[in-house]
Amino acid sequence: MHDYKVFWTNHGTRADVPPANTILTLGRELLASTESWKKGKTFANGKVLTLQRPAAGTGDEAPWHCRVSQHHKEDATFDELWNKIGVNKAENEKQFISAIKEVVEVKRISATQSIWTLYYTYPPPVSPRVFTVLQTTYLDNTSPRNGMIVSIPIDLSGDEELAKLERKGTRGRYVAAERLLELDGDKVEWRMATSATPGGMIPSFVAESSMPGQIASDVSHFLKWFHTVRDGGVANT
Numbered sequence: 001m002h003d004y005k006v007f008w009t010n011h012g013t014r015a016d017v018p019p020a021n022t023i024l025t026l027g028r029e030l031l032a033s034t035e036s037w038k039k040g041k042t043f044a045n046g047k048v049l050t051l052q053r054p055a056a057g058t059g060d061e062a063p064w065h066c067r068v069s070q071h072h073k074e075d076a077t078f079d080e081l082w083n084k085i086g087v088n089k090a091e092n093e094k095q096f097i098s099a100i101k102e103v104v105e106v107k108r109i110s111a112t113q114s115i116w117t118l119y120y121t122y123p124p125p126v127s128p129r130v131f132t133v134l135q136t137t138y139l140d141n142t143s144p145r146n147g148m149i150v151s152i153p154i155d156l157s158g159d160e161e162l163a164k165l166e167r168k169g170t171r172g173r174y175v176a177a178e179r180l181l182e183l184d185g186d187k188v189e190w191r192m193a194t195s196a197t198p199g200g201m202i203p204s205f206v207a208e209s210s211m212p213g214q215i216a217s218d219v220s221h222f223l224k225w226f227h228t229v230r231d232g233g234v235a236n237t
Contacts, residue, residue, distance in 0.1 A: 007026065007152050007153075007175040007195075017134060017154070020110075020112060020113055020136050020138075023134075023136045023150050023152065024136060024138050024148060024150060026150075026177075027136075027148055027150035027177035027179075028148070030064075030177050030193050031148075031177050031179050031191055031193055033053075034051055034053075034066040034068075034191065034193050037051035037052060037053045037064070037066055038051060038052050038053065039051055040052050040065075040212050041212055041213075041216075043212075043213065043216035043217070043219075043220075044069075044216065044219065044220050047069055047070075047219075048067055048068070048069045048216040048219050048220075049067065049068045049069070050065065050066065050067050050068075050212040050215070050216055051065070051066040051067075051068070052064065052065055052066070052212070053066075055195075061173070061195065061197050062195045062196060062197050062208070063195065063208055064193055064194070064195045065193070065194055065195070065211045065212060065215055066191065066192065066193040066194075067191070067192050067212075067215045067216050067218075067219065068189065068190070068191045069189070069190050069219050070183065070187050070188070070189050070190075071187060071188045071189075071190060071223075072185075072186065072187055073186045075223055076188070076223070076226055076230075077186075077188070078145055078147075078180060078182050078188045080226070080230070081180050081188055081190065082139065082147045082180055084222070084226060085147075085149065085178065085180065085190075085222075086137050086139060086147045086149055086180070087137075089116075089135060089137075089149055090103040090105070090116040090118055090135070091103055093118075094118075095225050096218075096221040096222050096224070096225035096226075097218060097221065098221075099120045099121060099122060100118055100119070100120055101119050101120065101121050101128075102118070102119040102167060103116060103117070103118050103119070104116065104117050104165050104166075106132070106156065106162050106165045106166075107162060109134075112136060112137045112138065113134065113135065113136050113137075114134075114135055115132065115133070115134050115135075115154055115156075115162070116132070116133055116135055117130060117131070117132040117133075117156075117165060117166045117167070118130070118131045118132070118133070119167040119169060120169075120172075126200075127169065127170050127200060128167070128168075128169035128170065129169055129170050129171075129172040129198060129199065129200075130166055130167055130168075130169040130170070130171055130172065131153070131171075131172050131173065131174055132153065132154055132155075132156055132166060132171075133151040133152060133153055133154060133174070134151070134152050134153075134154045135149060135150070135151045136149070136150045136151075136152075137149050137150075143182070144181060144182040144183070145180075145181075145182045146179060146180060146181045146182065147179070147180045148177065148178065148179045148180075149176075149177070149178045150176070150177045150178075151174070151175065151176045151177075152175050153173040153174065153175065170198075170199045170200040171199050172196065172197060172198045172199040172200075173196065173197050173199070174194060174195065174196035174197070175194060175195050175196075176192060176193070176194040177192070177193050177194075178190070178191070178192040178193075179191045179192075190219070192215065194211075194215060196211070
């Protein structure tokens with residue numbers, strides 16, 4: 001059983017942020033472990049499989065959820081998926097996840113690491129949520145090509161100037177690791193594992209029960225949006 005408390009530690013924006021290699025290694029280990037997680041519901045006519053793992057007392061703050069889908073080139077090629085998921089991820093998510101109302105790149109640390117803050121709104125009585133994360137990306141162009149994006153929560157309260165860029169709202173926290181992997185037959189596997197604490201007064205059982213459907217619907221929403229911009233439409237790249 002791996003210890004993922006590095007993901008959940010209340011990182012600031014300075015020396016306590018773990019190295020990119022540490023984040024990516026833990027992301028790989030997390031995604032590999034999903035192969036043995038308990039299978040859950042399938043969505044999108046069986047095209048999106050969900051899996052679950054309970055919080056294990058090894059640094060976890062909440063249970064883990066995973067979704068897995070495979071895509072033919074008619075859906076999107078590896079390059080097309082990476083250009084929308086691995087590049088400007090938050091800005092592109094705002095285009096197809098209706099709850100995201102605002103995203104701001106708070107700080108670009110390097111070509112593969114940036115801090116983003118995302119502002120979500122929900123129907124009443126749920127108040128707006130603010131999620132601020134450090135995103136680390138990695139692209140391996142050797143065969144089979146694969147790309148990974150790991151997002152971990154980060155605390156801006158120690159930097160007054162950066163903190164000003166966050167919207168006001170209930171602070172939530174999430175961890176997510178995503179991988180695109182080329183498969184035989186011009187197919188691509190899109191695998192994502194996540195764990196989240198929404199903050200505020202939302203009962204955990206309510207948040208957890210809705211997670212499989214929410215993360216599965218992101219695939220359908222992405223593909224619907226992507227096909228509107230694939231051939232010359234406007235999109236962030």
